[in-house]
Amino acid sequence: MIESNRRGFLAGAATLGVATAGAMAAGPAAATAAAAPARGDVITPDDPRYGSLTTGNNQRFAARPDYIKMIRSTADAVAAVQAAVDAGRRISVRSGGHCFSDFVCNSEVEAILDLSELVGVGYDPGLRAFYVEPGARLMNVYEQLYKGWGVTIPGGICYSVGAGGHIAGGGYGLLSRAHGLVVDHLYAVEVVVVDRAGRARAVRATREADDPNRDLWWAHSGGGGGNFGVVTRYWFRSPGATGGKPSDQLIAAPSDVLVSAVEFPWDQLDEGSFVRLVHNFGQWHAAHSSPDSPYVALSSLFNVSHRAHGSLGMFTQVDAGVPGAADLLDSYLAAITAGVDVTPRPAVRPMGELPALPGLAQPRRLPWIQATRLVGTNNPTITNPTSRGVHKSAYMRRNFTDAQIRTLHKHMTGDDFHNPDTMLVLFSFGGKVNDVAADATANAQRDSIFKMCFQTFWADAEDDDIHVGWARGIYEDVFASTGGVPAPGDSYDGCYINYPDNDVADPAHNRSGVAWPLLYYRGNYPRLQRVKRRWDPRDTFRHALSIRP
Template sequence: MTGVDRRTLIARGAAAVGGAAVAVGLPGAAFADPAPAAGAAAAPAAAAPRGGVTIRPDDPRYPLLTTGNNQRFVARPDYVRMIRSAADAEQALSEAVQAGKRVSVRSGGHCFADFTCNPEIEVILDLSEMTGVDYDPRFRAFTVDPGCRLLNVYEALYKGWGVTIPGGICYSVGAGGHIAGGGYGLLSRAHGLVADHLYAVQVVVVDERGKVRTVVATREANDPNRDLWWAHTGGGGGNFGIVTKYWFRSPDATGTDPGQQLIAPPSEVLVSAVDIPWDQLTQASFARLLQNFGAWHEKNSAPDSPYRHLSSLFNVSSKAHGSLGMFTQVDATVPGAGQLLDDYLTAITAGTGVTPQALTRPTGELPAMPQLAAPQRLPWLQATRLVGTNNPVITNPTSRGGHKSAYMRRNFTDQQVATLYRHLSDPGFTNPDTMLVLFSFGGQVNAVAQDATANAQRGSVFKMCFQTFWADESQDDFYLGWLRDLYEDFFVSTGGVPRPGADTQGCYINYPDRDMDDPRYNRSGVPWSTLYYQDNYPRLQQVKRRWDPSDHFRHSLSVKLP
């Protein structure tokens, strides 16, 4: 991915500040995009008409822009509008509202469900061309446009100012949806969720009379629009309006130095990538391996744990793949980092009899990393590029996929690991691109109160994503059925879903799954809204009533009007 040099970013920042110094005013005031800096080259009129480029069914770009990364979901809208500014978004949304057209919003196109692309959508508002990253001294905060891909955000923030956000590893995920759903990654155990560092959000909204306007909402206690900021700290995308800009400043930031306003990543990280062949595993050793992972995270995920600086991603792939892969990263600058990593790797394999090997081929989110069979120290950004840019399974734009999630507060039960072994080792199941992904969680994520942000899951120790990928539409029923059977069997004691309680804490809205709203698959008696938002859902409904009273922004799992 292409980086952005510091000189370019500073120039952009100066232009933005110069053009918009009067536009923001008090927190929560209407916000106009900054005017171009003096001397800036004007964009060709044909390339950027007012309101953005319109792409209709006869345009060769139309098929590309009416689906996302998951080819299961396709729309047939009247047109796609490419948005480049808040002013574009205002005009495009006004036109759609006046025409009575159903709209959806897209940034990166990685949504796991049909939120953006489905047959009911008449207009797609595509923000993927909004890719700026700057520093705004008025708010002492960094701005990130919704169309930015995550790796570009990391590159720009780190090269420009030595800071970052604790976001995900997949390089091509769009910032727009990632942030609104909470956002997490390998630095979250040490620094919390992405949303925990969100200072403000710029949103284009529609009132009850159909009037469109642009609003800025901050986390300041006296901001009359603060509820709109809160809703975007885990309330999910496509619910309240069109996000056209985010501002980031960590809650404990002080002074005016930009480099002190957001977290600094480790200068170096110690990284390990290992492969555990299926032919070394029996049912007993498989169970021990997974329960070692669960037990370690149960023990070492308190907010003040010395292991909060360590995070791991464990791909428990199907036997058809041939092996399980695990990537682990620890802040190399903390005392005893090498020992922390050694102790972790030892704990995960204890009593299993397995001998980890080099990770010589891709698995799920992980690329082949044979050079990391023995742990290595790498600059943080280099390690981020390594693990994030070459993950062909999860980022394959031609595949179809199914995904289900869960937050775990306790270790696996014997029944759960037996279920995983039975399904994943089934000799009749031959898809290698199938896995249960286990993500380290907890740490500083759990230092935040459940109602402080819209993201309510603040008591879990690891997170799971059940997923499989395939190529042909004719195979949809088979693979979705297989995935449903696995998930329902895994959570059989709680009605087929991770019902919030002592052992599990519901689902992650950035891994949305329509089955959670289907009584055929969710037999828990707990509504989908509680699985994703728990006790925060009624407050989200009040935000919805205030900012989208006519329900213009809706999808299959959108926040409903109260």
Template sequence: MTHGRRQVSRRGVLAASAAIGGGALLPAGQAVAQPGDLVTVTPGDARYPDLVRGWNQRYVGRPDAVHVPRSTAQVAAAVRQAVRSGKRFTVRSGGHCWEDFVFSPDVRAVIDMSAMRDVDFDASMNAFMVQPGAQLLDVYERLYRTWGVTVPAGMCFQVGAGGHVSGGGWGLLCRRLGLVVDHLYAVEVVVVNADGTVRTVVATREDNDPNRDLWWAHTGGGGGNFGVVTRYWFRSPGASGTDPARLLPAPPPEVLVSAVSWKWSDLDERSFTRLVRNYADWHVRHAAPDDPATAVCSLLSLNHVSNGAVGLITHVDASVPGAARLHDEFLAAVGEGVTAAHGPVTTRMGELAAMPDLVVPRRLPWLQAARYLGTANPTTNDPTQKSDFKSAYMKAGFPQRQLAALYRHLTRTDIGNPTGSVMLSSFAGQVSAVAQDATASAHRDAAYKLAWMIWWDDPDDEKDCVRWLREFYADMYADTGGVPVPGAVTDGCYVNYPDADLGSAEFNRSGTPWHDLYYKGNYRRLQRIKQAYDPGNVFRHRQSVRLPGS
């Protein structure tokens, strides 16, 4: 094993650099990885500060070591070392976890999967293989440029496949193609037995696979719960033959994309309420899997009044008959009865940048649109941004009391942070064609979902930002104990938008535990799978699946 800090001479560094192709000299004291070595970075290594943080700069770890494996065997070696030492360890793929589940103070080792990022067709499995460190835009580029296919995964380009897929994976093609896990054929996972021995398991969705439950757990059971994912394989259910181009869906060759906004100065409470109600009710009306409007997917960013505007991004499969009409009808339905006129998006919307050029719908090749929307995120590359988030699924339109809460908190004057927002996004369609227990992703009846978000960089602002978010969320769901308890209107929370407050009696007074908000009736099965594949609870964090009885 190569560690990130050891004594080497300058001559040794020169020799090692020449041996690997004459690269630039490394700082004195930094290790040179040899072929076959498991790269391990420790606090004395210049790389360490970059490897102990993810996307949310609110959480920075202080582990003794960060392992960067490049193969399944190296992952197994890193897990084995951590288990033998008794050190608490966690796993990072893309680094986009919104909570401290990876970089918490008690973590002594991190397994960083970012070097395992291959995307290829695996003829032996007759499926597409994606490693967990692959970022989503790289997955789309490779699948589409080479084979003309895709998976309906997320929008942000830097998200790693590892955590995204295991949590269920929402994306802009979900209403047309379902969730990414609806196309998951198999998963390779490094697990730890009760006696501490480490093994690698391949689990498929085949009915006769003895490890099928482990596959099922990774169709929405969340990351960091059962083992370390080292490979995913994708092949759509019902796909036949060996031609790779026919084993996953093709994305639309072109899409219509638009972005419009309504100025807060033009929105009174009545118009704001009408706009939000229209958006929600449209999704409830068009939730069926066979509705022609499954071609439409959208994001409505309800920004704090200090932002200046409320924005709407619309994404339509341009290959369907009447695509332009579907777009215009959707925009008209959202704006019906709203006295304010819409114009270009000239302000940031949540995590997305301004998009004034999309005020008129543009017809773009699908991959170009995916790149445009996926990289239009100024927070992704900002090394100072700290943030907090919450989520909810909705089955029905907003009750009047919730609409009033949205307006009240978005127009509060005791906070002036223009990044504060609630993002409403499309759901249902083909997502609803799958039974709630067919995968671990249980929210199949939801029509749309919500994400609360706020950013800050000054540490002095954290208290006010977090307080605003908590008070907003508590007021929104005051009738159900401060959280969106599954029922006729609300349907719980999205595990890929984790919220540690859900596990606190101070903020969750509903009597419904956090795991039922994330997993609903699927949690008991996830616990049984946890017992079978992680009986020692080696893989854990604040909201990891618990062993039965705990």
């Protein structure tokens, strides 16, 4: 059926979009026929929507493609890929538009395939799994899974991230210490691929051991977006799920959670107390990141903001249903401030990844779905669609050294930089994430204790050099002992592909001698290359940090 629709689409149109336009001109009956399967618009430079669709969430990166093709079905995606391949156009793929780098929007792309209208979420009884389409935003995924069946996936906090790229890169969030990565629950994927002859087709791959396409499923369990084809659907079923009810197939969302949000004022911190505070965060995670830790139900996000912001901020959540949840939260908060002469106060301002949360200075019990909305849907910094940004990541296997924390303090308090929307985000990791073998999924980082993202946001292109330079400076200084990047070893485990940074492929900034693919994929890279050669032998799907065939 897909193949038939593809041929009909191409035969009936000299260029993309003509078939649909002709059907509309012929009248309602023809338009209805053309709408099955659904086909999205083709947006060209003369369309008033074009300018807003040539960039994503990061305004540093823009494209001038021949067109943006909106995708509304798998058949639509097959036809769109085939048309671009036949015309020799360079393709890029977008689900939600949150890519931190230029993978989608760059000067070489000639056709953007935009899947943001593919937003379905539901249950597939045939596969005994929940499906999520790539354009669905994370908050909508959580809402629909929870309201329909009381289940969820352990994804990120930002409400507007598109599921497509989030899942392909691994996906993690506040529930990951308790339930692992998003891809640890990935059962199947549907992908539009292009063979050596240039023929586009849709392929379904599952994690079943006897599935001849299993390697394609594996590549999408952390291998990054834009590498192998166009994902049109994901399915989720937790490993070991039994029974016939939909609610038995995926992890149950917490009913209630205990949440805390506090600020640590910069005017109460000197270098020594800053070092102790950040050290305490790392030390706690070093002690409590095993899969059997009693603290796996607790996760925390610590925004080490620039002094220009006025304070550092921390949000912590623990499943209220676990035994002794209140004591777990209290002991964690006490451990973070131990030996630090600082008085936590209400979080009255947005804090990097987090909104203002003034009512949570004392831990509060909230329904999980309410807490998820609260922390994820009201952030004016990370979700600002007009801003420019730079992002650099690292997985930590050991705590910071005191020298590294003093380096952080120097860059966060320097008199030559004054952007309040600048922070190092430290995010709890480990727990059940570390209970999976490094080669079981494409996401290889399975023994870290916390992960981090250096980031800063600004408005004007004329300030790019200042902000990019600041981010490069702090990152390369913190990891100076390993060549300016978190080279895998005893202390670090590389970088997160969903926080891509083109600098790691530049010897001027990566002086470690470790090739960039090993930073992102560790020992899984050769296998990813084999998958690439099988499923994308023409290298149709590529970008600055794509898998090299």
